[in-house]
Amino acid sequence: xxxxxxxxxxxxxxxxxxxxxDVAIASGRIIxxxxxxxxxxxxxxxxxxxxxxxxxxxxxxxxxREPGYEHEGMLESEMAAAVAGGVTSxxxxxxxxPVLDEPGLVExxxxxxxxxxQSRVFPLGALTRSLKGxxxxxxxxxxxxxxxxxxxxxVALEDTLVLQRALQYASTFxxxxxxxxxxxxxxxxVAASGPLATRMGLSxxxxxxxxxxxxxxxxxxxxxxxxxHLCRLSSAAGVALVRQAKRDGLKxxxxxxxxxxxxxxxxxxxxxxxxxxxxxxxxxxxRDALRAALADGTVDALVSDHTPVDxxxxxxxxxxxxxxxxxxxxxxxxxxxxxxxxxxxLLRALSGVTDAPARVIGATLGTLQASVxxxxxxxxxxxxxxxxAERWTVGPQTLRSQGKYTPFSGYELPGRVRGxxxxxxxxxxxxxxx
Numbered sequence: 001x002x003x004x005x006x007x008x009x010x011x012x013x014x015x016x017x018x019x020x021x022d023v024a025i026a027s028g029r030i031i032x033x034x035x036x037x038x039x040x041x042x043x044x045x046x047x048x049x050x051x052x053x054x055x056x057x058x059x060x061x062x063x064x065r066e067p068g069y070e071h072e073g074m075l076e077s078e079m080a081a082a083v084a085g086g087v088t089s090x091x092x093x094x095x096x097x098p099v100l101d102e103p104g105l106v107e108x109x110x111x112x113x114x115x116x117x118q119s120r121v122f123p124l125g126a127l128t129r130s131l132k133g134x135x136x137x138x139x140x141x142x143x144x145x146x147x148x149x150x151x152x153x154x155v156a157l158e159d160t161l162v163l164q165r166a167l168q169y170a171s172t173f174x175x176x177x178x179x180x181x182x183x184x185x186x187x188x189x190v191a192a193s194g195p196l197a198t199r200m201g202l203s204x205x206x207x208x209x210x211x212x213x214x215x216x217x218x219x220x221x222x223x224x225x226x227x228x229h230l231c232r233l234s235s236a237a238g239v240a241l242v243r244q245a246k247r248d249g250l251k252x253x254x255x256x257x258x259x260x261x262x263x264x265x266x267x268x269x270x271x272x273x274x275x276x277x278x279x280x281x282x283x284x285x286x287r288d289a290l291r292a293a294l295a296d297g298t299v300d301a302l303v304s305d306h307t308p309v310d311x312x313x314x315x316x317x318x319x320x321x322x323x324x325x326x327x328x329x330x331x332x333x334x335x336x337x338x339x340x341x342x343x344x345x346l347l348r349a350l351s352g353v354t355d356a357p358a359r360v361i362g363a364t365l366g367t368l369q370a371s372v373x374x375x376x377x378x379x380x381x382x383x384x385x386x387x388x389a390e391r392w393t394v395g396p397q398t399l400r401s402q403g404k405y406t407p408f409s410g411y412e413l414p415g416r417v418r419g420x421x422x423x424x425x426x427x428x429x430x431x432x433x434x
Contacts, residue, residue: 001044001425002026002040002043003024003043003045003421003424004024004044004046005023005024005025005048005053005383006022007020008023008052008053010023011375012375012376013348013354013356014055014373021033021034022034022036023383024037026040028380028381028423029378029379029424030377030378033376033377044426046385046434047434051388052386052387053375054354054375054384054385055373055374055382055384056086056087056088056383056384057087057089057331058091058353058355058357059082059087059091059353061093061231061232061303061306062082062091063078063092063307064078064121066096067096067097067105067108067109068097068098072308072313072402075112077400077402078308079113081328082118083118084400084420085330085332086331086428087119087304087328087331087332087420088119088372088384088420089122089372089373089382090119091123091148091149093153094123094127095131095153095154099129099131100123100124100125100142101125101126101128101129101130101142103138103141103142104145106123106125106145106147107146118427119427120422122146122148122361124148124151124153124178126151126152126153128152128162131155132155136165137150139169139173148361150175156182156187163216163220164223167220167228168224168226170226171226174227175227177228178229179230180279181213181230181238182213183212186206186208188205189203189280190203190205190276191265191268191281192204192207192280192282192283193207194282196266200268200271202319207238214230218241218245221250221251221252228250229254230255232255232260233254233256234260234280235282235289236290239293242293246298254300254301255303255357255360256293256299257304257327258302258303258305258327259281259327261334262287262334262408263281263287264281264282264283264284265281267281271317273314273316273321274314274325274406275407276321276323277325294352295342295344295348300356300359300360302331304327304331305324305327308324309322309326324405325406328401329398329400330394332384332386332415334413335350335352336413336415337413354374355373355374356373358372358373380423381421382422383419385418385432386415387415388414390415391414392413393412396409416430418431
């Protein structure tokens, strides 16, 4: 279908483009921005006056809960949540059941997702078989099946020799290894080490759990030449190490979650299990350092860390509750809120959820999807249309995800998605005007 989006404020953070103009779409691609072809006859017209027309968001940390955890989230519900949040591309970790360590499982997940005609799904393959940290997976076969990188998800590697071999193997083929920096032994607590955890009697995770892992990763990167993406940094000390590693020229990218961007360990409140998260919420100095690092580009991307958890697993004593929170539908609003709070330029804030995360997976997207995270003529028509003036309140009734638990429940957030297009197809419509 030919679609014309008119009168919207079109923003493409990758090129710093920001102007009120029209966008013409045909055959799933953008054929005109501010210069609609004279013979273009749209089958559908969308009036985006007062709205921002943005590249579809790219989220690097989304658990879709299939296969194996359908009681916590169905592919249908989580993909619906994605497009409702303006997210058109998601990267999902391999910690499903069974683990994504076989090409057939990856192909089935991608097939199921494509049949829904909603967000694009880019799976991460397991770094080791069954995530047990012993035997490396067949990375070549998994890449051919559609994996964009390799990860241990939340399962820390105990054996440094296995990590070294994994990085050597990945480096040989130019693959990226995605790691959450956490020491196997130190990272087993349920809250960030500090006065609050001590006072509440909660087992702590020290900052050293992150920094020790980072030192190890960086030394192995130097010896192997591997490319690594660090998932969900949580500490000021970690940010400082990443900043230096980037100065040293390591092939490195990283992200932080909306939870660590906005919250601190004080938000645990009176043992609120909605704030039981991995990585754990840290102190204000850590949060401030993360926000500054995202603003200056040390941190590449902002992610939702979407992990839907069902009622039975979440409504338990804090230390026993399953870690995780829904976040897909909050990603855009949290980026806007951060921009408002810290005076970060809007284009910079939006870059962290569009073109910057797209560049992390860009080398594996191929020519067809090389324009993911951008609005460019000839590129794929993945578009988010949102009203920046509208505010909404987070709550179970406003979330399409099957997981209703989030530490932001009850928060009023800026920016409401009005419509989402994926490949020129209207995947979400919340009152688009014709």
